[in-house]
Amino acid sequence: MSELILRLHEKLPQWKSVTWAKKNLFNSIFNTILTISIGLLVLNILSSVVSWFFLDATFQGDAKLCRESGGACWAFIFEKSRYIIFGHYPTALVWRPALFIFGVISLFGASFKREFWGKRLFWSWILWLTFSILLLDGRLLGLTHVETTKWGGLPLTLLISFIGIGCSYPFGIILAVARQSNLIVLKTLSVLFIELIRGVPLISILFMASVLFPIFLPDGFTIDKLFRAQVAIILFSGAYMAEVIRGGLQAIPRGQVEAAKSIGLTNSQTLRLVVLPQALRIVIPPTVSTFIGMFKDTSLLVIIALFDLMFTTKSSLSDSEWLGFAREAYIFTAMIYFVCCFSMSRLSKKIEESMPSDGKKGKGVSYGF
Amino acid sequence: MPQIFYSLAFRRHLLQFSVLGIVAALFWFLISNAITNLSEQRIASGFDFLFTEAAFDIGESFIEYSSTSSFLKAFQVGLLNTLLVALIGNIFAVFLGTFIGMARVSSNWLIKKVSDVYIETFRNIPLLLQLFFWYVLISEFLPSVREAEPYLGSVFLTQRGLYFPFPQNILEPTAIALFALISLVMIYRKWRKSNRFDFKPLLLPVVLGAFVLIFGRPLEFTSPMLAGFNFEGGASITPELGALLLGLVLYTAAFIAEIVRSGIESIDRGQVEAGMSLGLKPPLVFQFIVLPQAMRVVVPPLTSQLLNLTKNSSLAVAIGYPDLLNVSNTALNQTGQAVECILIVMLIYLSFSLLTSLVMNIYNKKTAIPGEAR
Numbered sequence: 020m021s022e023l024i025l026r027l028h029e030k031l032p033q034w035k036s037v038t039w040a041k042k043n044l045f046n047s048i049f050n051t052i053l054t055i056s057i058g059l060l061v062l063n064i065l066s067s068v069v070s071w072f073f074l075d076a077t078f079q080g081d082a083k084l085c086r087e088s089g090g091a092c093w094a095f096i097f098e099k100s101r102y103i104i105f106g107h108y109p110t111a112l113v114w115r116p117a118l119f120i121f122g123v124i125s126l127f128g129a130s131f132k133r134e135f136w137g138k139r140l141f142w143s144w145i146l147w148l149t150f151s152i153l154l155l156d157g158r159l160l161g162l163t164h165v166e167t168t169k170w171g172g173l174p175l176t177l178l179i180s181f182i183g184i185g186c187s188y189p190f191g192i193i194l195a196v197a198r199q200s201n202l203i204v205l206k207t208l209s210v211l212f213i214e215l216i217r218g219v220p221l222i223s224i225l226f227m228a229s230v231l232f233p234i235f236l237p238d239g240f241t242i243d244k245l246f247r248a249q250v251a252i253i254l255f256s257g258a259y260m261a262e263v264i265r266g267g268l269q270a271i272p273r274g275q276v277e278a279a280k281s282i283g284l285t286n287s288q289t290l291r292l293v294v295l296p297q298a299l300r301i302v303i304p305p306t307v308s309t310f311i312g313m314f315k316d317t318s319l320l321v322i323i324a325l326f327d328l329m330f331t332t333k334s335s336l337s338d339s340e341w342l343g344f345a346r347e348a349y350i351f352t353a354m355i356y357f358v359c360c361f362s363m364s365r366l367s368k369k370i371e372e373s374m375p376s377d378g379k380k381g382k383g384v385s386y387g388f
Numbered sequence: 389m390p391q392i393f394y395s396l397a398f399r400r401h402l403l404q405f406s407v408l409g410i411v412a413a414l415f416w417f418l419i420s421n422a423i424t425n426l427s428e429q430r431i432a433s434g435f436d437f438l439f440t441e442a443a444f445d446i447g448e449s450f451i452e453y454s455s456t457s458s459f460l461k462a463f464q465v466g467l468l469n470t471l472l473v474a475l476i477g478n479i480f481a482v483f484l485g486t487f488i489g490m491a492r493v494s495s496n497w498l499i500k501k502v503s504d505v506y507i508e509t510f511r512n513i514p515l516l517l518q519l520f521f522w523y524v525l526i527s528e529f530l531p532s533v534r535e536a537e538p539y540l541g542s543v544f545l546t547q548r549g550l551y552f553p554f555p556q557n558i559l560e561p562t563a564i565a566l567f568a569l570i571s572l573v574m575i576y577r578k579w580r581k582s583n584r585f586d587f588k589p590l591l592l593p594v595v596l597g598a599f600v601l602i603f604g605r606p607l608e609f610t611s612p613m614l615a616g617f618n619f620e621g622g623a624s625i626t627p628e629l630g631a632l633l634l635g636l637v638l639y640t641a642a643f644i645a646e647i648v649r650s651g652i653e654s655i656d657r658g659q660v661e662a663g664m665s666l667g668l669k670p671p672l673v674f675q676f677i678v679l680p681q682a683m684r685v686v687v688p689p690l691t692s693q694l695l696n697l698t699k700n701s702s703l704a705v706a707i708g709y710p711d712l713l714n715v716s717n718t719a720l721n722q723t724g725q726a727v728e729c730i731l732i733v734m735l736i737y738l739s740f741s742l743l744t745s746l747v748m749n750i751y752n753k754k755t756a757i758p759g760e761a762r
Contacts, residue, residue, distance in 0.1 A: 043497035050496045057498055204404040208411060218741035219734045220699040223713060231726050234425050235418040311512075318514040322706050329516060345524040353513045353521070360512035 106171020116174035171326030191260025216258035267298030307367035466715030485644025523631035551612035554623030628709035651686035
């Protein structure tokens with residue numbers, strides 16, 4: 020038997036694809052068995068997924084037609100996509116959040132180009148977000164006013180994440196620096212805050228913001244629920260940010276600080292000009308992962324009944340005419356989240372690759388499996 | 389400007405005192421508001437409510453619980469449910485994650501690609517969305533109890549959950565098996581240290597075996613049987629618990645896989661080559677050289693993932709599994725004592741994470757490279 024295989028091996032033509040397959044798919048008996056069994060499994064899954072997704076799917080028509088076909092009901096998504104993405108924003112004014120999303124996408128695309136990296140890109144992001152808030156609100160630009168209770172769906176998710184990112188980053192820096200300092204009061208406060216926040220689930224903090232916080236305010240004094248949730252998210256991811264940045268601060272060699280001091284820089288100058296720029300650069304990849312985590316975490320807002328993307332998805336399911344198409348709606352929303360998170364992680368990878376690294380240590384080593 | 393403002397020590401103290409003052413003032417403001425608000429709304433404060441009747445039902449529970457039980461008991465049920473999810477979830481997540489992480493560094497292209505797709509898919513979709521998806525899939529798209537076909541004889545996968553055969557006298561045999569396992573491990577360790585067989589530690593298992601033979605009873609399996617509208621006998625996993633476990637395990641495993649991968653790749657090529665040149669085969673190099681060193685890199689982020697799974701199990705509240713947070717929410721709505729309920733939940737989660745970091749610190753000290761102070 021083994022002789023037969025060996026002879027077969029020699030008889031195979033020396034095409035590139037064949038040598039590649041021999042090296043990467045069939046390099047041992049174990050791997051050959053694995054390749055064939057996993058390959059069959061993948062083919063099996065793929066074929067049923069493709070037939071559900073495309074071949075048996077209904078792209079046009081009503082719920083009755085969908086139920087008869089047995090495949091996915093994309094007609095439902097076409098019907099509901101405007102609501103899922105934009106929520107209750109007035110139909111005639113939907114161009115505003117659409118413009119906001121379009122701007123975010125183009126700025127994000129620009130962020131992938133190395134030649135754009137710099138202060139100008141940073142300020143474009145800030146400007147665009149500020150402008151978008153004014154645009155969605157409408158009052159200051161002389162447009163029809165749309166209340167925050169009508170904001171919803173993807174624009175709200177994006178807005179909360181971006182504001183969360185923008186505020187939690189400096190907040191995290193302050194916390195991390197305070198934790199590293201030798202001022203005992205600041206250090207204790209920051210350690211307490213960080214460990215307290217990181218020790219409890221986000222959802223309990225969101226409950227605190229929505230249920231508990233009003234108790235702590237003077238009578239008759241209310242703060243918008245959306246704003247409270249935003250603050251909760253900032254505090255939460257600020258604590259995680261702080262730990263990431265602390266890692267960067269610890270990675271800066273002592274010699275750097277001593278060198279800065281010896282040329283006469285003050286403490287704050289040393290921090291501002293020498294330590295922080297290097298520390299923040301080192302931790303760009305874990306910073307982006309924290310941001311991705313926060314973006315995903317905004318989906319928890321649905322639990323305290325705010326109209327984020329997850330909320331609009333869930334409430335689109337309660338249409339009595341279109342019952343039973345939850346899978347399609349969740350897959351649609353999952354794709355939106357996936358595209359956002361995946362592209363963010365690609366951006367982080369690109370930044371990581373552009374930084375000097377200590378070489379890819381054990382990459383490409385084969386352990387025989 | 390008085391001279392004193394130029395003194396660094398003075399400015400440092402001024403900064404610290406002013407921050408402390410602001411924080412203290414803020415707390416005083418919030419707490420005094422809370423006290424006046426609570427007394428105006430006539431909401432009782434303190435933890436006396438824990439001993440009053442809870443008056444709500446809880447879907448699933450290990451310990452005896454009914455709506456006439458106290459709030460304290462309800463919190464216990466919630467805590468036990470959270471611990472159950474954390475325990476089972478973490479075990480499966482570590483196994484699946486390690487498996488996928490190893491597949492990720494496999495030399496087999498197909499396996500590598502499949503695990504890559506898995507990691508990217510599950511990592512980049514919010515856990516909550518995955519939970520909703522699994523819950524809908526289980527509770528709406530599985531066959532109903534009457535139509536369910538058995539797998540492997542008597543396992544039923546239905547809209548109302550997974551039903552499978554289960555021993556009714558589980559506690560006693562498990563305790564005995566655990567005891568036997570621990571003594572076996574002890575023997576093995578002793579044997580490895582001395583390199584020759586020592587008969588003394590064998591005494592314990594022999595005595596134990598005799599004990600089991602005399603007093604123990606074999607496992608009494610019962611299988612689920614359709615009786616009226618539901619199954620009877622065996623054991624079951626409800627759709628809520630099933631969806632929660634499935635979601636948590638698949639999501640966390642993707643993160644653990646990345647940790648395992650980076651741990652394996654952190655080992656220097658030279659180590660592998662040195663092992664090979666000693667004549668070790670690749671799998672042995674992996675087992676004896678790469679894995680022990682990779683563990684040092686893997687364990688700290690791994691524990692934080694385990695903790696994440698435990699904290700994320702609080703998302704149970706969204707699909708209706710009665711975990712700690714869910715029970716606390718119901719209690720909050722029942723009594724209006726928001727401060728106390730949220731405080732209990734936060735303290736319990738906080739003690740989980742403090743306990744974990746304590747264990748972690750001990751582990752780090754034990755496994756740190758000698759001479760390299762952390």
